[in-house]
Amino acid sequence: MTDPHTSLSHLDLEAPEKPFLDANELVINMGPQHPATHGVLRVILRLDGEKVLGLECVIGYLHRGVEKIGEHRTYTMFNPYVDRMDYVAAVSNGLGYCETVEKLLNVEAPPRAQHVRVILTELNRIASHQLWLGTHALDIGAITPLFYTFRDREEILKIYEKYCGARLTTHAFRIGGLQYETYTGFEKEVKNFLNFFRPKIDEYEELLTTNRIWVERTKNVGTISAPDCIALGVTGPVLRASGVKWDLRKAQPYANYKNFEFDIPIGENGDTYDRYLVRMAEMRQSVRIIEQAVDALPEGPIMAKVPKVMKPAAGEVYHSIEAPKGELGYFIVSDGSTQPYRVRVRPPSFVNLQALDLMCRGQLVADVIAVIGTLDIVLGEVDR
Amino acid sequence: MGQIIQYIESYLGSNQTPGAAGNMFWVLVYIMLVFAGLSVAVIAMNWLERKILAHMQVRLGPMRVGPHGLMQPIADAIKLLLKEDIMPAEADGLIFWVAPFVVVLAAFTTFVVVPFGPTHAITDMNIGILFMLGVSSLSVLGIVMAGWASNSHYPLIGALRSSAQMVSYEVAMGLAVVSAVLMTSLNAEGTGTLSMIGIVKAQFDQGEWFIFKFFPLGLVAFFIFAVAMVAETNRAPFDLAEAESELTAGFHTEYSGFRWSLFFLAEYSAMIAVSSIAVTLWLGGWLRPFPNLLSGSTWELIFSLFPGVTSLFFAAMCFFNVVRMPKHPLFKIQTMGLAGFGVVLGLIGLVLLVPGIRDRVGDIFWFSAKVAGFMYLYIWYRGTFPRYRFDQLMRMGWKVLLPMGLGVLILTAGIALLQEKIWHP
Numbered sequence: 001m002t003d004p005h006t007s008l009s010h011l012d013l014e015a016p017e018k019p020f021l022d023a024n025e026l027v028i029n030m031g032p033q034h035p036a037t038h039g040v041l042r043v044i045l046r047l048d049g050e051k052v053l054g055l056e057c058v059i060g061y062l063h064r065g066v067e068k069i070g071e072h073r074t075y076t077m078f079n080p081y082v083d084r085m086d087y088v089a090a091v092s093n094g095l096g097y098c099e100t101v102e103k104l105l106n107v108e109a110p111p112r113a114q115h116v117r118v119i120l121t122e123l124n125r126i127a128s129h130q131l132w133l134g135t136h137a138l139d140i141g142a143i144t145p146l147f148y149t150f151r152d153r154e155e156i157l158k159i160y161e162k163y164c165g166a167r168l169t170t171h172a173f174r175i176g177g178l179q180y181e182t183y184t185g186f187e188k189e190v191k192n193f194l195n196f197f198r199p200k201i202d203e204y205e206e207l208l209t210t211n212r213i214w215v216e217r218t219k220n221v222g223t224i225s226a227p228d229c230i231a232l233g234v235t236g237p238v239l240r241a242s243g244v245k246w247d248l249r250k251a252q253p254y255a256n257y258k259n260f261e262f263d264i265p266i267g268e269n270g271d272t273y274d275r276y277l278v279r280m281a282e283m284r285q286s287v288r289i290i291e292q293a294v295d296a297l298p299e300g301p302i303m304a305k306v307p308k309v310m311k312p313a314a315g316e317v318y319h320s321i322e323a324p325k326g327e328l329g330y331f332i333v334s335d336g337s338t339q340p341y342r343v344r345v346r347p348p349s350f351v352n353l354q355a356l357d358l359m360c361r362g363q364l365v366a367d368v369i370a371v372i373g374t375l376d377i378v379l380g381e382v383d384r
Numbered sequence: 385m386g387q388i389i390q391y392i393e394s395y396l397g398s399n400q401t402p403g404a405a406g407n408m409f410w411v412l413v414y415i416m417l418v419f420a421g422l423s424v425a426v427i428a429m430n431w432l433e434r435k436i437l438a439h440m441q442v443r444l445g446p447m448r449v450g451p452h453g454l455m456q457p458i459a460d461a462i463k464l465l466l467k468e469d470i471m472p473a474e475a476d477g478l479i480f481w482v483a484p485f486v487v488v489l490a491a492f493t494t495f496v497v498v499p500f501g502p503t504h505a506i507t508d509m510n511i512g513i514l515f516m517l518g519v520s521s522l523s524v525l526g527i528v529m530a531g532w533a534s535n536s537h538y539p540l541i542g543a544l545r546s547s548a549q550m551v552s553y554e555v556a557m558g559l560a561v562v563s564a565v566l567m568t569s570l571n572a573e574g575t576g577t578l579s580m581i582g583i584v585k586a587q588f589d590q591g592e593w594f595i596f597k598f599f600p601l602g603l604v605a606f607f608i609f610a611v612a613m614v615a616e617t618n619r620a621p622f623d624l625a626e627a628e629s630e631l632t633a634g635f636h637t638e639y640s641g642f643r644w645s646l647f648f649l650a651e652y653s654a655m656i657a658v659s660s661i662a663v664t665l666w667l668g669g670w671l672r673p674f675p676n677l678l679s680g681s682t683w684e685l686i687f688s689l690f691p692g693v694t695s696l697f698f699a700a701m702c703f704f705n706v707v708r709m710p711k712h713p714l715f716k717i718q719t720m721g722l723a724g725f726g727v728v729l730g731l732i733g734l735v736l737l738v739p740g741i742r743d744r745v746g747d748i749f750w751f752s753a754k755v756a757g758f759m760y761l762y763i764w765y766r767g768t769f770p771r772y773r774f775d776q777l778m779r780m781g782w783k784v785l786l787p788m789g790l791g792v793l794i795l796t797a798g799i800a801l802l803q804e805k806i807w808h809p
Contacts, residue, residue, distance in 0.1 A: 028537045028538070050545075050774055050775075140770040140771060141769070141771025141772075143766070146441075147441035147443060148442065151442050207768075211770065213772055214770045216773070217771070217773055217776075365541070366624075366773045366774060367773070
């Protein structure tokens with residue numbers, strides 16, 4: 001691995017490239033209403049014909065002030081709000097928040113709760129990656145995978161619905177453990193899903209992995225090197241596809257991930273194709289983790305002893321987890337009252353998005369779409 | 385009056401196309417028929433595309449308007465006609481207005497020479513294939529006009545992409561066509577033809593479709609054309625000009641309502657037009673399977689029953705689904721509609737079995753069936769392939785298809801010459 005303190009100076013993002021000879025520069029607004037910017041991202045593209053000279057992301061169209069809201073809610077009341085950030089991976093957001101507050105309160109969720117948390121979070125990782133795959137392929141022009149992934153994602157959402165009543169913004173976890181015991185037949189249903197889902201990954205891969213057009217569209221597109229990733233703070237599958245073996249589930253084990261055996265898939269070239277492969281492999285690894293977790297699901301309480309009114313001692317805590325999109329960190333400052341003094345979220349999408357300019361320089365317009373798709377951003381999380 | 389009737393009747397015994405026979409009345413009738421048939425085909429294609437694509441993508445597609453969504457295209461057409469006619473304030477009004485008509489006109493005019501049968505064409509030109517290629521490539525003009533007149537960035541990029549794409553793929557397409565035309569000259573007199581009807585007749589005389597001629601040369605030429613024609617019509621995986629995820633809708637981003645539907649109409653009729661070129665040049669046009677091998681009155685009779693039997697088969701499918709329809713009051717009208725559709729298809733099937741008629745429609749049936757195969761391919765491509773990027777598309781056109789086309793042309797010419805001079809002097 002290279003030096004993590006690589007400077008940003010060589011990136012030189014301030015000085016845009018010049019158009020060829022005396023060609024006119026074309027400025028195009030992509031978004032905020034555009035079918036392929038995954039929500040309300042606005043990208044100001046500066047083009048020389050089809051070539052991208054530089055681009056600027058304009059964000060904030062979905063800003064809801066989640067962090068500010070956190071300062072005016074009790075710790076428990078703020079829990080559902082975090083689900084609305086990365087709404088396709090709500091469970092991961094909840095896990096990060098609950099664990100952070102638990103760290104602040106010095107409590108630990110009981111083993112059964114930890115196990116169920118891992119199962120649901122990994123299911124969520126699969127669901128998030130499925131949504132990414134569908135929309136990414138759709139952006140590149142393959143419309144069919146979208147429907148396949150949505151068909152299979154439905155099974156995960158059904159499990160959520162049965163567990164906690166909600167499908168998308170689940171609010172599945174509570175500070176200190178879980179509110180709900182798993183329903184009867186939970187283990188069996190999860191296992192059934194895994195058996196159902198394993199061949200489906202092959203089905204997706206069959207459509208894309210060796211598809212000539214897919215390979216041509218993704219190989220050497222939006223390449224980003226490992227030092228650049230680290231300099232820009234890019235995390236998650238994007239970082240791993242560049243060859244850096246950095247997964248918080250292994251690097252700073254949280255929940256009870258250290259009990260499970262799994263590999264960290266990494267890429268070599270850091271291009272869109274590698275990121276695709278990494279995410280596909282991650283889905284398989286998630287299946288592995290869930291399988292182990294379901295098999296070893298212990299009996300016992302699901303809630304630790306947590307005070308009714310939470311008043312953590314004054315102090316601050318930072319805790320981060322490996323969300324489907326990268327490092328999701330929560331920084332909470334407590335002043336000893338029932339409400340946080342400050343909640344700061346380090347969303348992976350927001351940080352990863354700043355690599356867009358670097359990845360798109362010198363590429364074509366069509367690649368911008370591919371790169372936005374491969375970064376797997378959710379605007380709810382970017383804007384918060 | 386008598387003269388007029390005589391003029392009309394004078395054509396009936398003719399074995400020429402009305403255009404070639406110079407009978408303007410029948411030309412007009414044929415134009416009307418082709419226009420109506422084409423419009424119905426586009427409507428059917430719209431429904432079929434949505435249905436087939438939906439079934440490939442584990443969904444149902446239109447189901448609400450009419451039985452199995454059969455009325456959906458009509459509902460869409462009404463919606464489009466009733467929509468507000470929007471023209472952007474900054475657009476160049478005249479060009480913006482003319483562009484869709486240029487595209488539609490180019491797409492429809494090509495059908496003047498499409499031979500649905502030995503006499504079933506509006507006219508038979510001795511430069512038929514050239515006319516067809518020439519007129520169909522005029523549509524790029526309309527696309528550029530649309531993109532330019534919209535005075536907006538996305539349409540402009542879409543139009544530029546589209547024109548570059550169409551122009552570069554036409555070269556490869558032309559080479560493939562030339563190699564097929566070359567094959568028509570392999571007869572005793574050594575006279576080739578550019579007439580669409582002549583090309584099909586040459587395939588009949590030589591006893592094989594040109595796709596199998598000089599295997600695999602004919603096949604390769606056909607492949608080049610099949611790829612180029614998808615690019616030519618801006619369809620997936622070459623739909624860069626209207627790449628939804630990149631350029632929202634490409635050159636027709638600013639168009640809506642009826643104007644937009646004209647582009648839609650033109651796109652689909654262009655698809656049918658290029659498919660008919662492919663069918664005419666390589667797949668034997670209106671010829672039924674094995675016209676030389678399985679000849680004789682018995683085979684003639686069996687093959688002439690095909691159109692009617694196919695129609696009856698579809699009618700039977702309708703009735704089968706009527707039985708399968710949920711027995712719920714809500715589905716009553718749907719069930720009745722489906723049954724009615726089945727009855728109409730059944731009646732058409734019966735009419736097509738009448739001796740005088742079945743001999744006349746056989747060629748049209750085989751031609752349409754072959755074109756329908758291409759239409760299915762178009763839908764299949766769309767369901768399977770991601771989209772090419774612009775530079776890859778250009779590389780494919782100029783660096784793969786063009787050299788291939790040249791090679792095929794030279795090889796075909798060489799073998800044809802050998803055959804003429806050495807093997808059969």
